[in-house]
Amino acid sequence: MRDVCVIGLGLLGGSLLRAAATAGRAVWGAASGDDAAAARAAGFDATTDTTRALRRAAESDALVVLAVPLPAVDEVLTLVARHAPECLLTDVTSVKTPVLTSVRELAGRVRYAGGHPMAGTTDSGWAAGDGTLFDGASWALCVEDDTDLTAWRETAVLALDVGATVCPLTATEHDDTVARISHLPHLFAEVLAAVAARNGPLAGALAAGSFRDSTRVAATRPELVQAMTEGNRAALLPVLDEALGALGAARGSLASTGGLAATINAGHAGVTSLQRHTLNDRTAIHIDLNAADARTALAALGHQGGRVTVVDDATVTAEVPGEQDFS
C-alpha cells in the first residue's frame, strides 16, 4: 500500500489522515499550527513544516493529497514543484477546473488526478474530522485526455480503502454538477435563512423540521462557503441564471394567473428522476486501465452515473445505472 502525505489537516484532510491510517497506510501530514498540534496530540505524525513533509513524500514516492482551502492551493503547489516535483498528486478541493489550471501552471511535472470527496459537515478543523467520514460517500475523481492514470489509480484505491465509491468525470463536468447540487443549494439556503430571519422570533417559533433541512448548510462557516462558491464562479454563474429564470417564471405566473403548477411539477419530476438514478438496478462493467481508450471509457462511465467499486491491478470494476425505470 502506497504511503500517503496529507497537506492540510482540517475536516477533510484530518478525516483522510485518520481513515488512511485505519486502512493500514503509513501516513503523515502538514498543517497550520492548531491543526498540526491537535493531530500530534491524537498520535499522528504531523508537522507545520510543509517542505519537510513534501520531501519525505518525494523520497518514498508517496501519494500527496492537497487538503487546503482553495485560496491556499497555489502557495502549496509552488512548494510541491520545488520539493516533490514529480510526485503523485491529488486534492480534495471543491472545484476542479481552477485547481487543474493551477497544477498545469505551477507544477507541470507532477502526476496529478483531481479529486473531491462528496462528504462533509457544517463544522471545520481537525477536531471536526472523523475517520468514518467517507464511508459510503461518492468521491469524484477527474479524468481528462492527459490525466496520469497512475495518479488516478492510486487515488481511486485510497478512496476505496476509506469506504467511498469513485465517480470518474471531467473537471468541467464536475464543476457544473457541484454548482447544481452543492453551490446553488448553499446560496439558496443563505437567502432562505436571511428572508426568514427578517420577521424575527415568529419564524423561529414556527419553523419545523423541513425549514431546518432547507437551511442547514447556512450554518457552515461563511469563509468556507465563499471559497467554494466564488472559486466555482465560471460554472456557478450560468447555473444561478437558470435558477433565477425558473424563479422569475414562477413569480410571473403567481402574479398573473396565480398558478405554480409548472414550477412544482418540474421540481417533482426532477427529484423523482434523481431518486431513480440512485435507486435503480445496476450493471457491473470492467475497464482496463492499460487500454488506449481507458480515459474515454472512465469519463463515459461517470457521465452515465457509474461508480467504481473495485480497482484490482489495472482493472476497474464499476456499477452503471440500469435502464429499468421505477417511476
Added chain:
Amino acid sequence: MRDVCVIGLGLLGGSLLRAAATAGRAVWGAASGDDAAAARAAGFDATTDTTRALRRAAESDALVVLAVPLPAVDEVLTLVARHAPECLLTDVTSVKTPVLTSVRELAGRVRYAGGHPMAGTTDSGWAAGDGTLFDGASWALCVEDDTDLTAWRETAVLALDVGATVCPLTATEHDDTVARISHLPHLFAEVLAAVAARNGPLAGALAAGSFRDSTRVAATRPELVQAMTEGNRAALLPVLDEALGALGAARGSLASTGGLAATINAGHAGVTSLQRHTLNDRTAIHIDLNAADARTALAALGHQGGRVTVVDDATVTAEVPGEQDFS
C-alpha cells in the same frame, strides 16, 4: 374533555383523530371514501356523511376541526353553516387569511379560531397519519380583534393534549411567516431539484446528504404544494420578491466583483439569529383569558416568539424568549 369532530381524515386530520382518541377524547370524523374506510378499519368512528358528523357535533357542542385541503374548505363551511351553525370551529389549513375570510362570509355565526399545526411529512392520506405527529410541534393558533376566546381556548387545550405547544398570532402574521419558513422553501426546493436533474445521472451519483436535505420537500405531492403556495399568494408574492432581489444581488456581485460575502454573511447571521430564538432562555408569563386585553396580550406574546405550554381554566401559561444573547 370536549368531544372532537374531524372533517377530513388525511395526514393531519387522521393524525389528530388518533391523537385525540389517545388523549381520552370522544372523537369521530368524516372523509371521502378511501380515508373513511381506512379509519373505520382501524377501529374509528368515521363516515363519508359529513352532514351526519356535523349534526352530531352541534348536538354535543363538540369542537369541529376542518382538516380538508384549502380548495375544499368553502364547500365544507357551507355544510357547517347549515348543520352546525354555532359550533366551536377550528381548522388545520396551511393559510389563515383566506380561511378566515371564508368563515366570515359563509359561516358567520360559528365560534372560530384558525389553527395550523407545523407538522407533516411528504406523504399524505389516512395511512400516512400518526398519532404522535404533533409531539413537540408548534401549533399556530390565530387571534384577531374579534376571535371567540372559547374557540381559541378549546383548540389550544386540544393542541396541548396531543403534545404540541401553541403560538398565538394574527392570520396576517401567520401567512407572512409561513411564506418565509415553508412556502418559499418549497419553491426553492422545486427549483433546486429541477436544475440539478438537468445534468442527469451525474447529479444523482454525486449528490450528498446536504443536497437531499435541500430538496426533500420537493417529493411532496405536487397538488398539496400547489394548494399551499397558490392559496397563500398574497403573502407569498412579496416574500418571493425579497428572495429574488437577494438572489439577483448575489448574481450581480458574482458576475462583477466575483464576491458573495454579503449574501453568505446575511444567511449565516439569519440562521444564527433563528437558532438563538430557539435556544435561548425562556421566561414564564401568564395571561388571563377573561381580561379585556386578552386578545392583544396573546398576539403580543406570539409576536415575541412566545409559546403557550399550559391552559388552565381561563389562565394561559406561556414561555417567552429571554433577552439573553448567545451569539
